[in-house]
Amino acid sequence: MIFDVDPLKLNRELARELRERKLIQSPDWAPFVRSGNHNMRVPQEQDWWYHRAAAVLRAVAIKGPIGTGKLAVRFGGRKNRGVKPDAFREAGTNIIRKCLQQLEKSGLIHQQEHAGHKGRILTKQGNAFLKGAIKRCRKMPDTPAPKKEVPKPKKAEPPKEKPKEPAPEKPKEAEKPKKEAKK
Numbered sequence: 080m081i082f083d084v085d086p087l088k089l090n091r092e093l094a095r096e097l098r099e100r101k102l103i104q105s106p107d108w109a110p111f112v113r114s115g116n117h118n119m120r121v122p123q124e125q126d127w128w129y130h131r132a133a134a135v136l137r138a139v140a141i142k143g144p145i146g147t148g149k150l151a152v153r154f155g156g157r158k159n160r161g162v163k164p165d166a167f168r169e170a171g172t173n174i175i176r177k178c179l180q181q182l183e184k185s186g187l188i189h190q191q192e193h194a195g196h197k198g199r200i201l202t203k204q205g206n207a208f209l210k211g212a213i214k215r216c217r218k219m220p221d222t223p224a225p226k227k228e229v230p231k232p233k234k235a236e237p238p239k240e241k242p243k244e245p246a247p248e249k250p251k252e253a254e255k256p257k258k259e260a261k262k
Contacts, residue, residue, distance in 0.1 A: 081140055081209065084216040092212045092219075093133035094126065102185040103132050106177065115151075115170035117158040132178040139179075139188050140209055144198030150175045 081089070097103050105128035113121055114131065124130065131154075138153055139145055154170035179199055182188045187205035191198070201209065 080213060081137070084213055086137070088216045088219060089212060090130060090133045090137065092216050093136060093209070094129040096208070096212060097132055097136075098126060098129045102187065103129065103178070103181040105129070112174070113171070114174055115155060115168060117156040117168040117170075119159070128174075128178075131174060132182060135175060135178045136182055136187060136205070136209070139182075139199050140201050140205075143188075143200035144191055144196050146198040147172050147176050147179065149198075150179075 105126070109128045110125075111121060113119075114127070134154070135150060138150060142149070151169040151172045154175065155168055156170075157165040158168045159165055179188070182205075183190070183199065186202060187208055188199045189202050191200050
């Protein structure tokens with residue numbers, strides 16, 4: 080059911096709901112921190128914290144029970160090291176841990192040990208919250224990017240045959256006197 084909708088739409092809808100219902104709060108330090116060692120700059124969006132929390136919630140729903148370490152790998156990326164080859168770096172675990180704690184405090188997820196794997200899974204309330212967001216995403220109209228109208232080329236008409244005119248005569252070159260061979 081979670082795979083039936085576009086993940087970007089679902090993430091936007093979950094982030095909007097988390098912000099509107101005030102289930103989580105962005106910390107004071109959020110505008111000044113990079114989301115991982117692999118990033119060169121801080122996130123440009125004002126509400127990036129809510130989008131990260133929504134992505135964490137979706138990841139818990141799909142792969143739960145899951146912990147901070149695996150989520151750090153999930154949100155990691157390539158670090159540009161100049162002339163050396165790029166290398167993979169994990170995302171910042173503090174951001175993921177705070178998101179998990181806030182989602183747990185709001186009652187959407189809880190900690191559980193399952194078959195030797197300790198991690199967080201969705202609660203019934205979290206499952207209902209996710210299903211509601213999925214239903215709203217399905218009702219959203221698909222808005223593809225506006226297409227530029229390119230005029231269709233007209234069919235090329237075969238060129239009309241023109242009557243052939245006789246080729247103009249070339250002027251004759253003045254004949255040069257031939258030198259007679261001496262005997």
